[in-house]
Amino acid sequence: MLGDAVISLESKEINIITGSKKILKKNLVPFNKVSLDFLTKLSQTILEQKKYYKYNDLISFAFWCRKGNLKKKHYNFFNHKSHITKGLGILLHVPPSNTPVAAAYSFAFGLLSGNMNIIRISDPNLENIKILLGIIHKLLKVKKFKKIKENNTFISYERETNVSNNLSNLVDGRVIWGGEKTIKDFKKMDTKNSCRDIFFDDKYSISIIDFKKYCLLSEEKKNNLIKNFYNDTFVMDQNACSSPHLIFWLNKNLRKNDFWERLDNFVEKKYELTKDLQNIKYDRLNKILFKFDFLKESKNLKRISIYKVNNLNSEIINLRGYAGIFFETEIKNLNILEKVINEKFQTVTYFGINRLTLENLAEKNDVTGLCRIVPIGQAIDMDLIWDGKNVLNELTRLIEVR
Secondary structure: OOOOOEEEOOOOOOEEEEEOOEEEOOOOOOOOHHHHHHHHHHHHHHHOOHHHOOOHHHHHHHHHOOHHHHHHHHHHHHOOOOOEEEEOOEEEEEOOOOOOOHHHHHHHHHHHOOOEEEEEOOOOOOHHHHHHHHHHHHHOOOHHHHHHHHHEEEEEOOOOOOHHHHHHOOOOEEEEEEOHHHHHHHHHOOOOOOOEEEEEEOOEEEEEEEHHHHHOOOHHHHHHHHHHHHHHHHHHOOOOOOOEEEEEEEOOOOOOOOHHHHHHHHHHHHOOOOHHHHHHHHHHHHHHHHHOOOEEEEEEOOOOEEEEEOOOOHHHHHOOOOOOEEEEEEEOOOOHHHHHOOOOEEEEEEEOOOHHHHHHHHHHOOOOOOOEEEEOOOOOOOOOEEOOEEHHHHOEEEEOOO
């Protein structure tokens, strides 16, 4: 590890998966052509192979970095800007282990903001990550992407080493995803005074569904809503911070609710519940049921289990589903959300509720911590504004010219 101009990654403690062994610091313009071309080609390569379509998170990322979508983001970022914008330099990315495709988005954030990137992969043997890195490795061999290869690398190393601390002392910015302990650990590390950090800490998300509006839907529209809800939750095994765990039913009455049966049938057709997922699922469920006495089983279907929350309190943020565990409660109006939502909350997905009603709720009431309010089906739609942060603004610096 050489210093400000060059960071060497040649170390016994570091395994270089693909990319350069030395990262040369440069300050590139955001949305530079080679980065856009690389992400576009990465998207095309993934989408061309039907065998990858079973990896929903990988496909979602590929659609996100399509040429047309990046062009829109490019326009929005530079529209009305009258100054010079450059990347910070070299970034260290530490994506979460429980949502591995976040590494792809983090890498894209770094490229689009004009930065060099060191991305730590916690488990390189995960199948979808192996596919992604395999494609990236092949693209880095293409002559036109030489600059991408020279200035970016994917590495792995044990958490117990000093690698994170050593790299933190050299880089110009850090993008850290993780729980409370991970964030605290990285905050303690020495960094340059100019180093800029983005922390994406662990958050909690919910969904609100107007039951009366749901009952009025046609069969086709009900099934579309189920599909959207499935994409919000099962694509990442409910691990995404934006995936809802607790469903609030508004205007619920005694009429039969077929929402869960429809979801269960859809899950049975689409979702592969492996032995590993099943073990984690039931271990988590047993711990939750042992710890919290305000839960009552609502339904236990083939693939999903639903538990009713009888007491809304601060403990609900610990009710985290996994691979088909959900919690539900009934509310008479939306005002209860002001008492429930705190700084640990990230996303509210909704159906059957006027968007302006939710907007007014967030604006006028003391709803702390909430970052996103989106329709069901858009929970995990990553964007350049994420978790309440304008990511590209955070990862760039401005040069004023008069």
